Amino acid sequence: MIDSNQVHDAADRAEQELSFIKKVMEDSKKVTVDNGMGFIIWGIISISGIIFTYIDYYMNIGIGSLYIWISVFAVGILYILISVYRGGKRERVKTLAGSILGSVWISCLVASGFMLLIPVFVDLMPSNVTLTTVLFTIGIGYYISSSVADFKWIRYNAYVWWLTGFLNLILIFPHSQMIYLGSLLIFFQIIPGLIIYKRWKKEISAGKSALKL
Amino acid sequence: MTDFNYHEIDDVIHSRIRTAIMAVLISVDEAEFTFIREKINATDGNLSVHLKKLEEKGYISVRKEFVERKPLSRYRITDTGRKAFEEYIKKLENIIKSNLK
Numbered sequence: 001m002i003d004s005n006q007v008h009d010a011a012d013r014a015e016q017e018l019s020f021i022k023k024v025m026e027d028s029k030k031v032t033v034d035n036g037m038g039f040i041i042w043g044i045i046s047i048s049g050i051i052f053t054y055i056d057y058y059m060n061i062g063i064g065s066l067y068i069w070i071s072v073f074a075v076g077i078l079y080i081l082i083s084v085y086r087g088g089k090r091e092r093v094k095t096l097a098g099s100i101l102g103s104v105w106i107s108c109l110v111a112s113g114f115m116l117l118i119p120v121f122v123d124l125m126p127s128n129v130t131l132t133t134v135l136f137t138i139g140i141g142y143y144i145s146s147s148v149a150d151f152k153w154i155r156y157n158a159y160v161w162w163l164t165g166f167l168n169l170i171l172i173f174p175h176s177q178m179i180y181l182g183s184l185l186i187f188f189q190i191i192p193g194l195i196i197y198k199r200w201k202k203e204i205s206a207g208k209s210a211l212k213l
Numbered sequence: 214m215t216d217f218n219y220h221e222i223d224d225v226i227h228s229r230i231r232t233a234i235m236a237v238l239i240s241v242d243e244a245e246f247t248f249i250r251e252k253i254n255a256t257d258g259n260l261s262v263h264l265k266k267l268e269e270k271g272y273i274s275v276r277k278e279f280v281e282r283k284p285l286s287r288y289r290i291t292d293t294g295r296k297a298f299e300e301y302i303k304k305l306e307n308i309i310k311s312n313l314k
Contacts, residue, residue, distance in 0.1 A: 011312030014305040017232065021302070024236035028252050031241070090280060094242040 031093055035200040039193025043185045045076045050182045073113050100148050108141035128168055135165035157188045225270045226301045230263045235298045238290040246286045272297055
């Protein structure tokens with residue numbers, strides 16, 4: 001049995017302890033779960049796809065946009081496999097948010113890849129409709145990322161990709177479609193990737209926490 | 214007078230540095246040694262000793278591997294550790310509550 005002064009002291013210490021725990025937990029959760037490289041690399045790969053499609057269309061090479069985009073996806077997926085293998089080993093911290101983010105984008109890419117393959121096997125959808133479904137899927141990826149990774153501004157990217165998917169059904173001329181998609185990739189894929197990368201780099205170089213033990 | 218007992222609190226967790234380690238590990242899935250060190254501003258030696266203590270108690274687990282010829286130790290909280298930490302928080306909350314009575 002102890003007196004009320006001791007209880008008061010203990011309560012003070014308990015309160016300090018709880019606020020300390022809260023501070024450490026908040027600080028530890030402030031981890032940028034993505035370094036943005038995936039956004040940048042996929043942006044560059046997709047722009048290469050647009051350029052190849054443009055060259056193929058206007059120079060009448062005859063490869064066909066579908067096969068170009070299947071190749072683009074193959075390169076992108078190869079990049080993901082390599083980065084998952086190498087990045088996973090170097091990762092200093094694993095978070096639930098990071099795992100969810102990775103799973104969301106991999107499932108979006110697998111779904112998009114299959115959508116691109118649909119016209120190869122069945123004459124079900126015109127190519128611009130296929131592209132629209134891919135753009136809608138990318139929008140889903142961005143929308144979930146904004147909540148999971150605490151990048152609220154990325155939600156606007158989702159709206160842009162969904163709108164693009166819709167506009168893609170109207171803009172039927174390959175020339176304007178390609179210019180539009182190219183600009184979109186620069187402004188809503190590569191630049192956000194660079195912003196995330198900068199934030200990640202800053203966090204890595206800042207390193208130490210302000211916590212005093 | 215009250216029937217409150219401060220000594221019921223878990224001594225293994227109830228140390229500034231070990232509480233901080235547990236708080237870091239409960240916030241993430243898995244963390245590498247250097248990440249924990251940076252988050253809690255501890256020295257290598259000091260941190261190793263406290264990590265060992267938590268590991269011996271079964272509150273955390275460690276996975277050691279070599280990445281590019283460098284040794285890496287990755288720590289994660291175990292189910293026992295999670296329960297113990299939750300219990301520790303509850304105890305602290307009870308202490309505060311008993312003061313309000």
